[in-house]
Amino acid sequence: MVELVNITKLYHKKPVVNNVSLFVPGGQTLVLLGKSGSGKTTLLKMINRLIEPDEGNILIDGERIANRPVEELRRNIGYVIQAIGLFPHWTVAQNIATVPTLIDWPKDKISSRVSELLEHMGLPQQFASRYPHELSGGQQQRIGVARALAANPSLLLMDEPFGALDPIIRKEIQSDFQHLSIFKEVTKIVVTHDVKEAFYLGDEVALIDDGKVIEKATPRYLLFNSTSDLVRGFIGEDAWSLKLSQVALSEVIPFLTLAKDTEETLVCHINEKPFSRIFSLANSDHQQVKIIDNSGLVGHASVADLKASFLKLESQLAAH
Known part of the structure; x- marks a missing residue:
């Protein structure tokens, strides 16, 4: 030390x-x-x-x-x-x-x-x-x-x-x-x-x-x-x-309403960090992301919904 x-x-x-x-x-x-x-x-x-x-x-x-x-x-x-x-x-x-x-x-x-x-x-x-x-x-x-x-x-x-x-x-x-x-x-x-x-x-x-x-x-x-x-x-x-670089995808899940079945063009693991990678790979806010964990599918969400959920997480972190 x-x-x-x-x-x-x-x-x-x-x-x-x-x-x-x-x-x-x-x-x-x-x-x-x-x-x-x-x-x-x-x-x-x-x-x-x-x-x-x-x-x-x-x-x-x-x-x-x-x-x-x-x-x-x-x-x-x-x-x-x-x-x-x-x-x-x-x-x-x-x-x-x-x-x-x-x-x-x-x-x-x-x-x-x-x-x-x-x-x-x-x-x-x-x-x-x-x-x-x-x-x-x-x-x-x-x-x-x-x-x-x-x-x-x-x-x-x-x-x-x-x-x-x-x-x-x-x-x-x-x-x-x-x-x-x-x-x-x-x-x-x-x-x-x-x-x-x-x-x-x-x-x-x-x-x-x-x-x-x-x-x-x-x-x-x-x-x-x-x-x-x-x-x-x-x-x-x-x-x-x-x-975005400090947040894992799993942290925004509580703020999301996940769809069960939709077409996706981007696949991300729930523990993936940094969260910023999702936005760097996305073509638009309407693009769907398939979220998986070690057992398989967790759900789907749009890039726009992920951004909105991140803002909610940001507010919660700032309050603490």
Whole structure:
């Protein structure tokens, strides 16, 4: 677990991080969301002691990081940046093995770990002997993540990790981040200014503005329950699609009157999430959706009825 207690950082006597306290449970993902210059990257760098705070304490598993040697601390924290930062004259295997080599892992253990990480990242084993310039941007970013995970860190810090990738590759790597087991065991703190990315990746999202935490909560709470004008303003025009992404089809069923027999052109499972997929696939509000569960047919509903039911659910969630 990671805990920041009353952290302040001053530049030219002005706070760029102002009395920030945050707690991240072990194995969870906290996303620091904010505009450029809001202080989120400074917060991340203080956790890795690339920058020292002027006030406050940072603890990892209850121990103050200021009491630990910097080199030892950093070797137990994975760090991923947008620029990737692979060593150009080292092979992929050598890049991945950077930290294990520094801490004197046996060669056979390093080789096994490199092979394991290439497999986890969905990359062929022959990539081990290639150089970074021989890989695509998405492949390089995967190698950067593999290098950060190589020595089995308990904490992974990621600063705009997918910002330089094209949209298709970016979605693929975001999906990997969500679903690969290798990520689930690690506590993750991610910096981004992308609202959709934050709400997709985070167990919790902390909105940072002018060096302060405006609000920290689950994506669902921020979307349906937050009363902060700053939160609403930051989410802005993405609110509708983001809310849909947090809801499963099963949640709107209580608000629907289902037909038993009709022609359908779209089939969806009752536990399917995000709910937004239904609308992205639908041709019109009149299109019929066949809703099924593991036992078979649940019923039919039009896209228009599903939208109306979602609005009723939205009102109910906001009331709580």
